[in-house]
Amino acid sequence: MMGKWQIKVPGSTANLGPGFDSIGLGLSLYLTLEITLQDEWEFVHIGDNVPSDTTVETHLVYSIAQQVAKQHNKPLRPCKVEMASELPLARGLGSSAAAIVAAIELADILGELDLSTQDKLNISSQIEGHPDNATASVLGGLTISSMDEQGIVDTLHIQEIDAAFVVFIPNVELKTADSRGVLPDQFDRGYAVRASANANMLAASLIAKDYVRIGRYMEADLFHEPFRAQLIPNYAEIHEAAKSAGAYGTALSGAGPTLISMIPLHVSEQFVLSMQKRFPAHKIVLTTASPSGSTVTAYGW
Known part of the structure; x- marks a missing residue:
């Protein structure tokens, strides 16, 4: 297994007005994680747009990654996570969805889960509770989505937006x-x-x-x-x-x-x-x- 990775996830805007809980748009503002394998888990936060009062055990990225790995009955190798974000917290720019998608990517790497894009859409939207921000962070561009009662996501994806x-x-x-x-x-x-x-x-x-x-x-x-x-x-x-x-x-x-x-x-x-x-x-x-x-x-x- 390689020892170092970068995970880069776009933030997003959701709804665009009446597209409530179903329309998302990935924005060129990013959450970036630098991952290095080591013997113990460690999170290093860089800049202002990441939480300052969290431990490893309470960290959203850690807890979601462990949750996803557990669902697939796979252990995660410990690593150092250096985390920087262009997404201010609690401002409506998809910071939590980006962190969830990053956590799923982290679990996929460290647990060798071999997740498909559809898996990532389903898992992230299920955790978020709706598919707008999550699908936009997974796919980028514009997404128009629905999620059924089983948590399966159906998405129309439009990449080019001339605005x-x-x-x-x-x-x-x-x-x-x-x-x-x-x-x-x-x-x-x-x-x-x-x-x-x-x-x-x-x-x-x-x-x-x-x-x-x-x-x-x-x-x-x-x-x-x-x-x-x-x-x-x-x-x-x-x-x-x-x-x-x-x-x-x-x-x-x-x-x-x-x-x-x-x-x-x-x-x-x-x-x-x-x-x-x-x-x-x-x-x-x-x-x-x-x-x-x-x-x-x-x-x-």
């Missing part, structure tokens, strides 16, 4: 559980039909690459954004300013509090400068759809 994305990251955390807590338990039939129609149109527009329509339906969600908007700093102001600056559309990134705008490639630099001036309390990040999903590179002995 840029700008994320507005506020200096506040919002746990997914808190953001889900404001959602209604049920909708009446007419409301649900309208919400479903908007989601269908978003998915169809994404497949057709009709960016004007994508933007329209990104902003037509009825499933979650009307209820979460109150939790999001500058929600209405960012929507309005982004539209005025040329964005196709703006939506919550996952459960928030980050917002994401899809913009034409040619306006990206000007757009970012304008938004930085308008919203100095937010971190404004320009990115693109990730060209690939999770990758594992082996090197050295």
